[in-house]
Amino acid sequence: RARGTKDVVEAVKYARKHGLAFAVKGGGHTPANLGLADGGMTLDLSLMRGVAVDPVARTAVVDGGSLLGDIDRETALYNLCVPLGHAPVTGMGLALGGGVGIAARMLGPTCDHIVGATVVAADGQVHTLSASGGSGEGAHAGDSKGARAGEGKGAGEGGVGDQELLWGLRGAGAALGVVTKLVFRLEDISGNVGGYFVWPDDPSHATFKAVARWMCDVGYDLPGFGCNLSWSNQPKEAGGPVLMSQVAFLGSPATVESRMAALQPLRDLKPVIDNVRPGGYLDAQFAMMNFLKAAPPHFEVWATGNMPRASLTPAALDALTAALIDGHPPPHVCPGSAVVFDLWGKKLLGSSSPVALAAGRAELSWLALTGWTDPAHAPAAAAYSLAVRSAVGAAAHG
Template sequence: MPHIDARSVDGLDMTIDRGAVDALAGGMRGRVLTAGTGEYGEARTLWNGMIDRRPALIARCLGVADVVACVKFARVHGVLLSVKSGGHNIAGLALADGALTIDTSLMRGVHVDAPGRRAHAQAGCVLGDVDRETQIHGLAAVLGFVSNTGIAGLTIGGGFGYLTRRFGWTSDTVKSFEVVTADGRVVRTDQDHEPDLFWGLRGGGGNFGVVTNIEYELFPVGPEIMGGAVAWRAADAPAVLEMYRRLVADAPPEFTCVATLRHAPPAPWLPREIHGTPIVALLVCDTGPTDEARERAAAIASFGTPVGNVLQPRPYLQQQALIDATQPNGRRYYWKSEFLPGVEDGLLKACMASLEHMPSPHSAILIFPLDGALNALDEDHSAFGSRDTRAVVKIGAAWDDPADDDANVAWARTAWDDITPFSTGRTYVNFLSAGEGDARTRDAYSANYQRLADVKRAYDPDNVFRTNKNIDPASGAGRGQG
């Protein structure tokens, strides 16, 4: 076949000459995959099984030069570009039909400068890669809760995890980025070099280029911490959640406790008769002094009549992968979420009511307290902002059978309607599902949106990077595929 069917940057059908693709592949260290080649199927697989997209080309880059070659190729041929790292975005933004996908997921090197407390991580790393290399020095970056999530999407979209109350959004802890811009330049940007680009990349997502390396500040953590979970029957949820509300209101920044409402998974730490029944669980990560952490853990575990308790001293690395099994690749997922000014009684009641109607045993409602370091910075410190956030609630629908799509999406939407009165009015761009459009992107950035549009105009005036939660350089209005 002399041509490959593709989609242009403007969304029109087009063809690319196969000779040009061969020339691109010949000049790269990595491979360029097309439909029908062996690895294509695996390379277009995303975490969310709801998303089924077929790029024209998937370039499995092995270095920055490969990324530069792909950006230039896309510009010359006018083909739509998408960028994939961990492939965990709920809306599937890493892929687009007919696009050239720049896949960085094979670029997974990490260099730790332990005395300088810095990690330099390539964009294809998953969280566990960075944790593994930093923990041998007793250090950690501020990353998320599931170890196989990509660092790139998480960090440039904001990022939070067990250490956020101590140190802020993940993007607050980035010291520099290496990025390939729309004109094919390789730029190292930090507070002093191209500071507007640095500002935009800390929360503004993949709107400004392809990030190839991230420099994180590291903090002494572990290697052992107090962590795990305690669970109670759902009938105890009113008392447990009231205890939780008081606990997190007074907790020191070292203590992070996530409330979960769901059906009990068939996990060995929960008795068999509980499996599949509604529970409330508190997921704890306490990096405070050992004696204080033990005291806090004992107070939680002795509250009421828990049905399971695995809150104990454990390696931080283990904690970072504790809930991985609840989020398998390929299941069908749909999320709704809101940032909260606090954990109000009415919010907890709404969440408990939604648990009663949860149609799938794999779904969960999660409340993460985030208050602390992030509140101390100004709203315009970085693109991400949301400095009034004190917690986030996520309605996470998860199920297996496509025949159950409508019921599960409807449940998540109804549950979301019930929690929106308790929102700050802002939402987390990295938790936006497919179909949540421009207005939600603007909600996510609020007062910082206009400056993001200015940075976009300066670095990507032709909107080459548009298959994301898009900042439109022309109108200042979001116009992404999600």
């Protein structure tokens, strides 16, 4: 378990010397299982969770083991943010694969906000990178003293190699080295409205369909607005199943009243929890914690994709609801499951990052996360995931 860049250097050199398979665990949130090396060395960065905010420069220096919640808490103190993912327990390594949450359609993906990094390469060389192309002093290298952009194997004259490395980290950086620090450019959220709504699911899923329709027909075109809609299969004795929508408006403080009024159609659906308020962006970012705390440790399989809004016709929405919700295995078979729809589009699709390019012109993203605890239930989870892919794929293409 590393405590700083020096420990990381020693671990990388040891693994290289002994020919060990090598993996890096940051937050431990990796559907591709990149954070474990069976029979090899797993480098755990979870002790490295410092976040230093410079409110004047509007930057944050984030240690490699930091969680998204760590970043949100520290930046929100200054009415600033990095657009991050939905779950505060996800690691900052999310940025290396893109990074999409409710603010992405207004601000772009997380990776577009990387302006510096400290990276330990496979040969143990430390690279301190800066978007300015200088020595990287603005990256707050800390315990990588003496490392300069342009030094080390593969670095070209004038730091060209390190500039290419920094470019690569913005969305495709999981295999480019061990990132011990990232420097993020921050965004002003002083005029935000945010929070979340919770509704009980009903047998006909009328509320789920109404919120989904509102997202597509109204929410998509609201200026500065981002939201999602999730369904979780909590058992009845735990108050489930439930629906939740994380929402955020970003913009001028002068527009707060009109933005609160724009959400009245969601309030008309009689949520059992409504904590959406001026300045509630942090509440929106932490909304999933109750679900995450309730879910037991489990295995997971994911199905995910995207679609244009026009494809979500009433008939398609009925078919998707049947596949995603009615077709889901019961809670005693697959606890800890969720279905999430996200609004995309806008600035997210204007990004040149891999996550945006892969989305094409999609305006909606969907995710079906299926969890199970008993290995005997793995076939049911896998069958559901395949059925969802088939159903959503057909709807997405009309």
